[in-house]
Amino acid sequence: MAGPSPISVYALRLGPGEEILSSLVRFVEEKELKAPFVITCVGSVTKATLRLANATASNTNEIIHLNEKFEIVSLVGTLNKDAHLHISLADKDGKTVGGHAVGDLEVFTTAEIVIGEGSDLHFTREMDEHTGFPELVIGSRSELA
Template identity: 65%
Template sequence: MSSVGAGSSLQVHAVRFGPGQELLGSLQAFVEKRGLRAPFIITCVGSVTTAKLRLANATATNTNQVMHLSGRFEIVSLVGTLNPDAHLHICLSDGEGRTFGGHVLGDLEVFTTAEVVLGEAVDLTFSREMDGRTGFPELVVRSKTEEELKALGF
């Protein structure tokens, strides 16, 4: 599996999502509409009323370790990459300060707001390819030049 360790120029995008919007789908639509090829979350603050998270003890053969949350939760942290197969992790806190976190599967319905700052590594492209060692599609980083050559069949 190929992976580039090179640096890149950075472009920053900011967006706010409002009540009732599904955050993961909205972020993916934002990325697709703007044609971002190596996007990632820089920061996010806001709140959600629902969340569907895959827990840390899930494996490639046992992916049903899922938590469904419903209530009012502050987004304490949201991190990850937003290529077509987004890989995001979130940490949420409830009204008593208890935290819950995991791999985002969706159902992140915005409660009041979700203010997100995205970065794009403009000289790179992100994709996901199956990794036999983990059993999951894992991040592959390529330079734009490498990606353009691959598209041409080289």
């Protein structure tokens, strides 16, 4: 655990056909952000690939591919090199589905995303032998100097 830390805030709007996850990773790389996270996101997608909650390190193929129009009702997570994002989507009837965002988050009309960065923090990921997944490691930028 590290902090508290002041934050910087960035805003990004993606248009039809753009892919959200790769666009966020590219944005973070271009801005050289060290501890980025999604504050909020609204918009819509035409498809998404999600890993479901019952996936384990030995069975990561609990994946669904969605190909219809959805409203983004939530997008949260950290955006370091190996982004860890969860998304909730609502269909035309208001029914929701969510999970770990794997990719293929293709924007339908817009994706309005607000990104924060902990100015004094540094995020990395390391394999956790207990979970079998690369987990967040939170450091202080002063430790890097």
